Amino acid sequence: NAGVTQTPKFQVLKTGQSMTLQCAQDMNHNSMYWYRQDPGMGLRLIYYSASEGTTDKGEVPNGYNVSRLNKREFSLRLESAAPSQTSVYFCASSETSGAGTQYFGPGTRLLVL
């Protein structure tokens, strides 16, 4: 039982390049999330998927796209990376009922030059 896994762990991009961050969970959760963490800003929601087949924008969606490939997998794509997207990206999953506890992956550290 690996929980939430993310790949890659670290990536360096040049401005304008594209990349996809991968996330998978094995807890059979319906909901999945992508966050970014910046110093002094806490965790900000980029996109989320309440269930397979649905995705919605969060607080900071500009410059990103997502795909909920199946119940297990939720990917985040940067089509044209910008230095402002330098951040640490976390994927999480949860059930929506009860406390809605989210379980996080280990993160992807992205540097855009």
Next chain:
Amino acid sequence: DQQVKQNSPSLSVQEGRISILNCDYTNSMFDYFLWYKKYPAEGPTFLISISSIKDKNEDGRFTVFLNKSAKHLSLHIVPSQPGDSAVYFCAAKGGARAGGTSYGKLTFGQGTILTVHP
């Protein structure tokens, strides 16, 4: 408009003493509040939660208190240990009354860096 705020960026405590981390919120439609701990280069890990209909929840050394009238919650760690040194985030979950796009989503505070000295 920051709905969940942790006003103390950092806290330093001696081993064995109590650590108190604070969090304020503005939205009365949150139905659960959660605390997460984060070590460097790792993802946040869930610590403890409390329903909005309760005022206290305890789990071992960790106790969360909720004061709804003041829209304030706090996490008490007793006794503090050096291994507790980490960033602590409070988070609030949108309840059914929040409706629409807020339901089920977590809003996080900025985090407080806790350092426990041996």
